[in-house]
Amino acid sequence: MFFIGVFGTNFKVEQSGYANAGSCPCCHSDKPLHVARRYNYFHAFFIPLFKFGSHYFATCPNCASVFEAADTLGQRAAKEGIANALPGEIKLLQNNYRRSCPNCGKVLDSDDKFCSSCGTAV
Numbered sequence: 001m002f003f004i005g006v007f008g009t010n011f012k013v014e015q016s017g018y019a020n021a022g023s024c025p026c027c028h029s030d031k032p033l034h035v036a037r038r039y040n041y042f043h044a045f046f047i048p049l050f051k052f053g054s055h056y057f058a059t060c061p062n063c064a065s066v067f068e069a070a071d072t073l074g075q076r077a078a079k080e081g082i083a084n085a086l087p088g089e090i091k092l093l094q095n096n097y098r099r100s101c102p103n104c105g106k107v108l109d110s111d112d113k114f115c116s117s118c119g120t121a122v
């Protein structure tokens with residue numbers, strides 16, 4: 001029997017390092033992805049007792065797209081600070097890239113041919 005608030009589970013996100021994925025598949029930025037680790041922990045009296053179910057994910061600092069990162073990549077990033085992502089270690093979860101007009105900066109729909117604000121071909 002668990003006593004709510006005394007024993008329980010929670011999760012934490014901690015920054016692990018950076019991953020060099022060549023370029024972001026969404027926005028083609030060559031800035032390294034930020035790698036973070038999310039883990040669940042079991043606590044009693046607000047003292048974390050053990051961690052379980054951890055996994056890594058990566059975000060692009062340019063477009064904020066979110067990727068699932070393989071454990072092997074997350075562990076290398078945590079150890080070395082920056083790790084080169086191997087093919088298959090990064091999997092796109094959510095593409096947050098928004099195209100914007102090169103002339104006026106208005107955010108465009110992905111299938112726009114012309115900017116709806118200034119008419120520039122994009």
Ligand SMILES: [Zn+2]
Pocket residue numbers: 024025026027028029060061062063064065097
């Ligand atoms: Zn990106």
Ligand SMILES: [Zn+2]
Pocket residue numbers: 101102103104105106115116117118119120
């Ligand atoms: Zn425009």
